[in-house]
Amino acid sequence: MAVVKNVPKRSDGVETMARLMVEARKELSKHGVDEFDVEVVLENSKTARSSLYHHFGSKFGLVYAAQLEELTESLNNDNAVFRLLVETSTSEKEFFGKLTELMHATSTKEFIEFRRNRIRVFSSATSNKKLADSVRAAQVKGHLYFTETLEILRDRGWIKPQFDLHTVTYMIHGLLFGHVLLDFSRLPELEEGWGDTAIAAIIYLVGGSEKFAPLAKSSKTK
Structure with a gap:
């Protein structure tokens, strides 16, 4: 043989x-x-x-490959968590309650490191066209999946968006990525307020009921 x-x-x-x-x-x-x-x-x-x-x-070929893998993995994980949040929620109230908890969790050390890693990838992509093209492809694909998850919320009648959901997807991710400004400022006293403001902004962007915005504050006082 x-x-x-x-x-x-x-x-x-x-x-x-x-x-x-x-x-x-x-x-x-x-x-x-x-x-x-x-x-x-x-x-x-x-x-x-x-x-x-x-x-x-080369050494940099390995670095770029590792960065791309990290970005793709993190985008997939983000999408999986958000989709699970939607699929396991039985009501608008439960969904926005869970989302509020997640927004406040983004102030933890784990999420701070996550944002730093993503910045490193984007920074490298500005000087490497091949990496930039790969990052773009991964991001476009990942954000389309996120938009599809928002569409599930719309089809359930839990949100009534007044804006294009694909555009809203990029607005939400811009908001979440912008948290890095607070990370660098090192003003922990603003973190709770950031979480409250973030959930209120997201509710507005997706067309959720304003009555769920206070959940951000009440969840911290229970």
Whole structure:
């Protein structure tokens, strides 16, 4: 019986790329692009430099691939969480109550780091056309999915939008991404107010009932 000899090599190649990507993302999270240490990545992934060049072309090829993977993963996760929020809610009140809790949760350390990582990706994309094209494609696809989730809310009659929902999607993401300004300002006393204001703005943008806006405040006083 003939033996296909190239299969193990192909499998090894996939495993090598996966190890490099895991360690590259760890290094990016710790030190960012400017202080990215490829030697640490090679050592921790137990990978030869020649393998890195073979699979990614260069150190920066690996960095850009890791950043794109991180962005795509985060967009997919965002969409999955929001869709689950909609699908598991049995009423408008329950949905906007859960959304309010989520808005206040965006002030946590985990979300702050998440926003910093996304900034790094966008920053790198401004100087790399290939990465920029990939980021654009991932973002357009992800935001279309988010718009479809808003359409589910509209079809249920939970929101009555006066604006185009695709446009609203970008407004909402701009609002959420803009939270990074407060992160850098380091004014924790404004975080609760940011959450209250954010949910009120989102309710207005999607055409939700204003009666649910006070939930943002009441949820913090219970």
